[in-house]
Amino acid sequence: MKREVRRSPGLAFLYGAPIGLLGGLIGLGGAEFRLPVLAGVFGYAARRAVALNLAISLITIISALLIRAGTLSLAPVISFFGVALAMIAGAVCAAYIGVGLVHRIDERLLERMILVLLLVIGAALIIEAFLPGEVPALLPDSAFVRLVAAVLFGVAIGLVSSLLGVAGGELIIPTLVFAFGADVRTAGTLSLLISLPTVAVGVTRHARLGSFEERQDLSRTVAPMGAGSVVGAVAGGLLVGLAPESALKLILGVILIVSAIRIFRH
Structure with a gap:
């Protein structure tokens, strides 16, 4: 009975x-913060939590694209079109392989991998809080080097997406900004465009492997938590500027590290 309450649609x-709100304030979807909640509060095993988190991420990405459709300008994206395609190619292939890996490896090993990845993302948020807003591109101005690097970055992002069930914006945006020299707004648009096929492939692969056979998980957890994430993200987007982004990243990075250790260290 207690387990039913913990997985109620209202609670989801x-x-x-609030996870969507915090993510919206720093320009992310918040999926990395949902995973400890799905595993710790709602009691899902790591493998199922990852699959459900990925399904929720798909809802948030589609909603973000629909919300931004009226103001979305593809003009700044054109100069990064080749980089985006290369990252999508690497990410989609890695996501397909990564989902299969999630279903094959031992649950305890998966939990350890999740712990390490969440710790890395938490540390990255903390480090990013102290970095300047604009930096020159770290990669040389060579089309070949940039395309190869984009594929490799895409592979890494696709693996993280499939192993954590996240859209990957927490990795895609800093990569585009610091490695390729994109401005933050353009990186945000590109992140959505890169994440959509990556997450869609992951969700489809999970569905074929039977991750969503229990329909109650979709109606009691995925749909309401996805709706809450969208509402929170919209509110966070409207409130951007009211709180210092650097301080939020620092605080959220610490929270993510502490949550990951508490939930997945055993």
């Missing part, structure tokens, strides 16, 4: 909304 929405 209530957890999804």
Whole structure:
């Protein structure tokens, strides 16, 4: 009975909304913060939590694209079109392989991998809090080097996406900004365009492997938490500027590290 309450649609929405709000304030979807909630609060095993988190991520990406459709300008994206395609190619292939890996490896090993990845993302948020807003591109101005690097970055992002069930914006945006010299707004648009096929492939692969056979998980957890995440993200987008982004990244990075250790260290 207690387990049913912990997985109620209302509770899923209530957890999804503030996570989406915080993610919206720093320009992310918040999936990395949902995973400890799905595993710790809602009691899902790591493998199922990853699959459900990925399904929620797909909802948030599609919603973000629909919300931004009226103001979305593809003009700044054109100069990064080749880089985006290369990253998509690497990410989609890695996501397909990564989902299969999630279903094959031992649950305890998966938990350890999740712990390490969440710790890395938490540390990256903390480091990013102290970095300047604009930096020159770290990669040389060579089309070949940039395309090869984009494929490799895409592979890494696709693996992280499939292993954590995230859209990958927490990795895609800094990569585009610091490695390729994109401005933050353009990187945000590119992140959505790169994440959509990556996450869609992961969700489709999970579905074929039977991750969503229990329909109650979709109606009681995925749909309401996805709705809450969207509502929170919209509110966070409207409130951007009210809180210092660097301080938020620092605080959220620490929270993510502490949550990951508490939930996945055993």
